[in-house]
Amino acid sequence: MHIANPAIPLGSLVVVIGANGYMGLETCEKLLQAGYRVRGTVRNVEQHRGWMYNLFDRTWSGKFDLVQVPDFEAERAFEDAFRGAAGVIYPSMPVIFDADPTKVFGPMVRGVINTLESAARAGVQRYVLSSSSKAVADTIYGEPRELTEEMFNHEAVERARQKSTDSSFQRIVDVYSAGRTLAEFAFWDWIKTNNPPFVANCVVPDGQFGRVLDMDNLNTGVTSSTGQLTRALQGKWEGVPLPLGKQSFSHVHSWDLVKLLTHVDQAFFTDVQDSARLMVAAVASKSIRNERIFAxxxxxxxxxxxxxxxxxxxxxxxxxxxxxxxxxxxxxSYAPGPIARAEEILRDIGQPGFTNEDDVIRDFVASVFPQDMQK
Known part of the structure; x- marks a missing residue:
């Protein structure tokens, strides 16, 4: 990829929050390809140093490093991570499933505000937040409707704020959707209120599929898009009990979590590499200012x-x-305006547009099911 008119000079340092995630890892690679230095934040450097340095040092020796940020909500948690950085990208907020909005809204919003405040104090020039399709609109079957950049999921927020003892799948989805919506609201409101010294943009992804840079170390479980597509291909709609490992999803048991995710139908999807390219363009392209870009x-x-x-x-x-x-x-639903704008951005950085869906699926199979691939 090529940034023709960079807002931050090539060779500058860009911080990627949650660099060990599916989107975070791709974003790191695309930044390095574009000519930037990358500092990734992870919750445990010792756990991720070996495989992540091995992945990037072979091609970009000395251009990538890691810093530990164990608690996104802690006061000034990102001060050291952002020091000396020209740009910040927050590719993926923590996934929190709970029917109780008090356990979801606060952590999501505080994590975003913490990063914004630290970015302002550090003199960062560009900031990019990754939001969610859940912050745009609910999924409604059988009803054609056009999605636009101005749409937000007010309905989910209204439902989630109603007092309820309901812990159904729909309630959990409503609370999660509302949390993502409120986190993006908080982002734009903070920008408007504080007039920070940096340009802020937001990328809104839906499903992300394609290659997996490291199958051994990336999360490919039920909470990941890779894991969800894998289970869909296997026909595991009801799911089986799965260990959640070290990840926290509040009171939702793994059995329920599998059913929750696989009973939600897929909608839009994009090549994970294209979404990462849009993140990099949003942080580096001078022509993109205060935009909400749909991946x-x-x-x-x-x-x-x-x-x-x-x-x-x-x-x-x-x-x-x-x-x-x-x-x-x-x-x-359909989104001609947002899709056209995203494709324009991709062309501006040297891509032909979005990657063909056949190639996205081929990349997925090559990573997840590589044996004896025929086509």
Whole structure:
């Protein structure tokens, strides 16, 4: 990728928050490819130093380092991480599933505000937040509607704020969606109120698929897009009990979490590399200022993706198992304006536009199911 008119000089330091995540890792690589130095924050440097340095040092020796930030909500948690940085990218907020909004809203909002305040004190010039499709609108089956950059999920916020003892899947989704919406509200409100010394942009992704840079060390479990597509291809709609390891998802048991995620149908998806490219463009391109950029490409269901894998890999029947998802209807939203703007940005940095969906699925299979790949 190529930044023709950089807002921050090539060779400058850009901090990637949560660099060990799926989107974070891709964002690190795209920054390095563009000519920037990268400092990634992780919660435990010892846990991630070996594999992450090994991944990047072979090509960009001395251009990548890590710093430990164990608690995003702690006061001035990012002071050391942001020191000397020209840009900051926050690619993925923590995933918190709980029916109680007090356990979701605060951590999401405080983490965002903490990073903004530290960025202002550090003299950062550019800041990019990754939001979520859940902050835009609910999924509504069978109703064509146009999505725009001005839309926010006010409905989820209203439902989540109602007093309730309900702990159903829908309640948890409502609270999570409201949390992501309120976090983005807090972001834009803080920018407007504080008039910081940096330019701020927001990238809004939906599903992210494609290659996996390190299958051994990245999270490919049920909370990841990679894990969700893997389970969809395996036909594991009801799920099985899975260990959650060191990740915290409040009171939601792994069995419920699997069912929660696999009963939510897929909508728009994008190549994870394209989403990372949009993050880099948002932090580095002088022409992008105070924008909300949608990393949306094509609208597909889980069953569509199962059919696509069968089509692309007819000689590998083992890739798609079980029955299709039993879902009545589909999401019929469309977003021509946001998609056109995102493709314009991708072309400005040397890409032809969004990556073809067939290539995204091929990259996914090559990473997750590499044996005997035929096509």
């Amino acid at each position: 949306y490409h094509v609208n597909r269901t889980w069953n569509d993706l199962r059919s696509k894998v069968r089509e692309l890999f007819p000689d590998r029947p083992e890739l798609v198992k079980g029955s299709d998802q039993d879902v009545s209807g589909r999401d019929m």
